[in-house]
Amino acid sequence: EVQLVESGGGLVQPGGSLRLSCAASGFTFSSYEMNWVRQAPGKGLEWVSYISSSGSTIYYADSVKGRFTISRDNAKNSLYLQMNSLRAEDTAVYYCARWDESMDVWGQGTTVTVSS
Amino acid sequence: DIQMTQSPSSLSASVGDRVTITCRASQGISNYLAWFQQKPGKAPKSLIYAASSLQSGVPSKFSGSGSGTDFTLTISSLQPEDFATYYCQQYNSYPWTFGQGTKVEIK
Numbered sequence: 001e002v003q004l005v006e007s008g009g010g011l012v013q014p015g016g017s018l019r020l021s022c023a024a025s026g027f028t029f030s031s032y033e034m035n036w037v038r039q040a041p042g043k044g045l046e047w048v049s050y051i052s053s054s055g056s057t058i059y060y061a062d063s064v065k066g067r068f069t070i071s072r073d074n075a076k077n078s079l080y081l082q083m084n085s086l087r088a089e090d091t092a093v094y095y096c097a098r099w100d101e102s103m104d105v106w107g108q109g110t111t112v113t114v115s116s
Numbered sequence: 117d118i119q120m121t122q123s124p125s126s127l128s129a130s131v132g133d134r135v136t137i138t139c140r141a142s143q144g145i146s147n148y149l150a151w152f153q154q155k156p157g158k159a160p161k162s163l164i165y166a167a168s169s170l171q172s173g174v175p176s177k178f179s180g181s182g183s184g185t186d187f188t189l190t191i192s193s194l195q196p197e198d199f200a201t202y203y204c205q206q207y208n209s210y211p212w213t214f215g216q217g218t219k220v221e222i223k
Contacts, residue, residue: 044203045152
């Protein structure tokens, strides 16, 4: 079964850091481009970041550029999002999503709450 | 950035109704458009890619059309499991952007 499972969310103070993980299974992870997408409480979807299959090409939304870092470990079938200098507006459910002509497979999401 | 505008923001419909949701891009995006369905507390589900291609396993009651700046998602006969929020998303250029969503509710 093709599956993505996020972890690492939690409560963090403003200015703090958090590292999200996304574990992939059921497909050849190293062949696929990946993304992070987030959804603030009661709001719509916001694309956050993209990484190519090799990790050589990366893009970020302006709202997170310079604070978030996307990476992957193909040997461990894992995708990561290092989040630094967190703000209240980063509070959201964070999803990882596989890219195959569309974001065709999504994880269940992990919740990040930034609050003092 | 390319802005995606969906209409309506919400709609009420009955089981069996034909429903159409529109999505407009602020500039031409060719056919680089996807549609997603999201139910409360769940992850989005891919329905359509490349404006009109049905994702594997998605029932044929869902269809998409359009190119350039104007796109539509049609549900041919609304069923109880189709009540959800629908999002369009452009992937013509970064940053990828989503529409604000259309909530389909039971009349």
